[in-house]
Amino acid sequence: MSNNTMRMLTVALAAAAVPGISTAKQPEEVLQELIAKHKSAYLTQSPQNMMMMPDNPAYELIDEGKKLFMQARGPKNASLEKCDFGKGPGVLAGAYVQLPRYFADTGKVMDLESRLVYCMQTLQGFTDEDPAIKKRHGSDSDMMKLQTYIASQSNGMAWNPPMKHPLEKAMRNAGEVLFYRRSANLDFNCAACHTQTGKRIRASVLPNEKVPQEWTRAISWPAYRVSHDHVRSSQHRVLECLWQMRYPNLKPGSDASIALISFWTDAARGQPAILPDLKR
Amino acid sequence: MNQKTTLAAAIAATALFTLSHGTTALATDKAAAKVDYTKMKPEALAEYLVFESGSFDLEQPTQEGTNGRARLTQDELMQLCTKAARSKKGLDAKTADKIRAMAQATIKYPEGGIKLGDWKKGRDLAWSGFGFRTAHNPDKHGPNNPPGANCYNCHQLATDRTGGDLGPSLTGFGKLRGNSPEMLKYAYDVIYNPHVYFACTYMPRLGANGVLTPEQIADVMAYLFDPESPVNK
Numbered sequence: 001m002s003n004n005t006m007r008m009l010t011v012a013l014a015a016a017a018v019p020g021i022s023t024a025k026q027p028e029e030v031l032q033e034l035i036a037k038h039k040s041a042y043l044t045q046s047p048q049n050m051m052m053m054p055d056n057p058a059y060e061l062i063d064e065g066k067k068l069f070m071q072a073r074g075p076k077n078a079s080l081e082k083c084d085f086g087k088g089p090g091v092l093a094g095a096y097v098q099l100p101r102y103f104a105d106t107g108k109v110m111d112l113e114s115r116l117v118y119c120m121q122t123l124q125g126f127t128d129e130d131p132a133i134k135k136r137h138g139s140d141s142d143m144m145k146l147q148t149y150i151a152s153q154s155n156g157m158a159w160n161p162p163m164k165h166p167l168e169k170a171m172r173n174a175g176e177v178l179f180y181r182r183s184a185n186l187d188f189n190c191a192a193c194h195t196q197t198g199k200r201i202r203a204s205v206l207p208n209e210k211v212p213q214e215w216t217r218a219i220s221w222p223a224y225r226v227s228h229d230h231v232r233s234s235q236h237r238v239l240e241c242l243w244q245m246r247y248p249n250l251k252p253g254s255d256a257s258i259a260l261i262s263f264w265t266d267a268a269r270g271q272p273a274i275l276p277d278l279k280r
Numbered sequence: 281m282n283q284k285t286t287l288a289a290a291i292a293a294t295a296l297f298t299l300s301h302g303t304t305a306l307a308t309d310k311a312a313a314k315v316d317y318t319k320m321k322p323e324a325l326a327e328y329l330v331f332e333s334g335s336f337d338l339e340q341p342t343q344e345g346t347n348g349r350a351r352l353t354q355d356e357l358m359q360l361c362t363k364a365a366r367s368k369k370g371l372d373a374k375t376a377d378k379i380r381a382m383a384q385a386t387i388k389y390p391e392g393g394i395k396l397g398d399w400k401k402g403r404d405l406a407w408s409g410f411g412f413r414t415a416h417n418p419d420k421h422g423p424n425n426p427p428g429a430n431c432y433n434c435h436q437l438a439t440d441r442t443g444g445d446l447g448p449s450l451t452g453f454g455k456l457r458g459n460s461p462e463m464l465k466y467a468y469d470v471i472y473n474p475h476v477y478f479a480c481t482y483m484p485r486l487g488a489n490g491v492l493t494p495e496q497i498a499d500v501m502a503y504l505f506d507p508e509s510p511v512n513k
Contacts, residue, residue: 166318170325174317177326180365182358184351185344185412185491186430186484191365193446201433201444243415248348249337250415256335259326 025156027274028053031217034272038213041198045205049226049278058148058224058231058276061139065149068142074124074132083119085112085150086162096154097273100262102165109171111261112147113235114253136252139224139231147233148222148276155275159216159268168262171255175263178256179209184246190260194218204280209267216271219264223277231276234261343412343421344490351414357382361480376479383475386488394464395498402503403510405496406431407441412491429492429500430484437503438510447483454505455512467504471497 025033028050035043044050069080085095086103100111106118117133120126126133135141162168179190193201194209207218221234238257239250250257315332317325329335330352340348354362360379364371371379411427413419421427435450436443443449457463469476472487486492492500503509 170317170320170322173322174320174325174329177322177366178329180362181326181330181354182362182365183354185489187358187361187489188482188484189362189365192482196446199444199446201446203442206446239416243413243417244409246351246412246414247336248340248342248351248414251335251337254335255333256329259329 026054027056027155027277030156030272030274031277034213034216034274038211040211040214042205042207042214043217046280049280052226053278056224056276056278057139058222058278061145061148061222061231062152062276063149065145065147068146069149074120074126074130076123076125078123078125080116080119080123080146082123083116085115092150092153094154094157096151096275097157097159098161100168100171100258100265101162102167109165109167109258109262111234111253111258112150113143113233114258116143116146116150117253137230137232137236139229144222144231144233148231151222151273151275154273156272158270158272159219159265161262161265161269163266171259172262172266175259175261178260179263186246188245190241190245209264212268212271215264216268217274217277217279219261219268220274220277222275223279225279227280340414340418342414343419343427348414357475357485364480371480379475379479380477383473383479383485383488386485387469387472387476388487388494389468390494390498394461394468394501396464396502396505397495397498397500399499399502399506399509401496402499402501403438405429405492405500406437406503409433426496427491429486429496431500434483438513440510450504451511453511454507454509459505464501464505467501468497471500 031043031050031053072079082089084090084103084105085092086098086101087093087095096112099115100109102109103115103118108114110118113136120133121128124132128134132142136143138144161172163172179194182189182192191209193199193206196206197208197211197214199206207214209215209218219234219237221237222231224231235252235257238260239252242250315328317328320328331338331349336348336352338347338349338352342348342351357379360375361371364375405426405428408428409430409432410425411419411421419425419427431437431450432441432443434444434447436445437450437453439451453467466477470478470483471492473485474481474483475485484491487494487497503511506512
């Protein structure tokens with residue numbers, strides 16, 4: 001058997017072992033193709049993490065999330081199969097790479113997390129106080145399981161938030177202003193760390209918002225974070241950056257968080273999403 | 281302005297502030313119903329998102345005794361440097377001069393001159409990224425866990441630890457630059473308020489913003505200049 005055949009067989013077996021993954025490509029293949037096309041110290045910074053990607057603990061969350069998605073739950077005893085993430089009720093393939101987007105039923109621009117919460121409230125009857133909604137973080141949360149499953153259905157697809165509705169543009173543009181807005185004890189903005197290529201905080205190479213080929217990995221959440229031993233969301237990434245910047249607490253699903261996520265998703269436009277990813 | 285009018289103005293300003301503050305909740309509720317994001321300029325919408333949309337916990341207490349609102353409120357330097365960061369032309373010479381002068385005015389020098397403290401304490405401070413973080417996990421400052429100086433986040437210092445490279449390498453700082461009074465003052469100024477020399481730098485104003493105490497600055501200075509410090513080995 002040639003090396004190539006062997007490799008293809010391995011990939012096929014790996015794909016079979018991960019039923020939740022929607023495309024033929026595995027996340028690590030999406031990453032390797034990016035690396036082949038674009039030299040980036042950020043993309044290649046941890047060979048050890050790259051070796052771990054086929055064993056990404058986030059895969060477990062895909063399976064659990066799929067079960068939760070299909071299961072009749074909540075006071076209304078309904079599944080999430082009628083939830084519309086922008087491409088029609090129950091359509092998940094490619095839905096996440098087109099978020100955040102405007103939803104006519106709420107009149108708001110929503111990201112994956114806020115849309116998921118909306119569906120759990122309206123379709124399933126959960127309230128904000130129910131653990132299914134209230135617990136936003138951690139691999140053991142319903143939120144992270146569901147988000148990881150839904151996002152995995154966009155693996156390898158190009159980020160393509162619609163940016164057609166005036167509200168989508170307004171949120172993206174305000175997000176850009178926020179990205180550059182300096183404040184708090186250390187005078188930081190997001191741009192302080194994310195507008196240069198190859199620079200490091202301590203040993204960590206930082207992604208540059210102006211380079212879509214590496215920025216796509218920066219925004220590829222959910223991702224398993226090795227240093228946290230948890231799968232983390234986009235909302236968690238925003239929160240942690242703002243915590244380091246000495247900002248006050250940011251409310252999950254808030255308009256400021258969605259404006260930032262709208263801007264950062266637009267900045268990765270056209271580049272393939274790595275879902276789920278595995279990061280430091 | 282004489283002292284009396286200054287005082288009167290201050291009282292008037294306080295009264296106005298209290299008045300507007302007392303009606304904030306009601307005004308926000310009404311505004312929320314009317315606000316159309318698509319009719320706002322991006323800058324105005326961004327300010328609205330920060331202060332009016334309920335996105336941030338503006339009342340969250342901070343370690344310095346203020347609140348989340350104060351953390352998010354920009355002073356003049358932050359505003360000017362935000363504008364420059366967003367501008368394609370960058371920082372213009374006139375604004376840069378203004379920022380340098382503003383920065384100079386903030387610097388307070390220790391009585392009895394700039395002195396070096398304890399380089400061992402300075403090493404701990406340089407390494408520490410602890411302090412003043414709030415959000416979902418507020419840092420609890422204490423006598424045994426003071427806020428740090430965050431130096432290694434952006435600078436390489438001693439070579440026994442890995443530092444970042446957003447800022448220049450400071451390895452061998454004192455050895456290479458000597459410890460003349462001018463050099464000590466320069467380093468002190470940069471730590472206290474680096475905009476005196478580097479207008480709109482991303483280095484924090486560690487003295488002017490109250491991140492470090494005067495004693496801590498002396499300790500960090502010792503870490504940079506002391507011949508015994510690993511920075512100079």
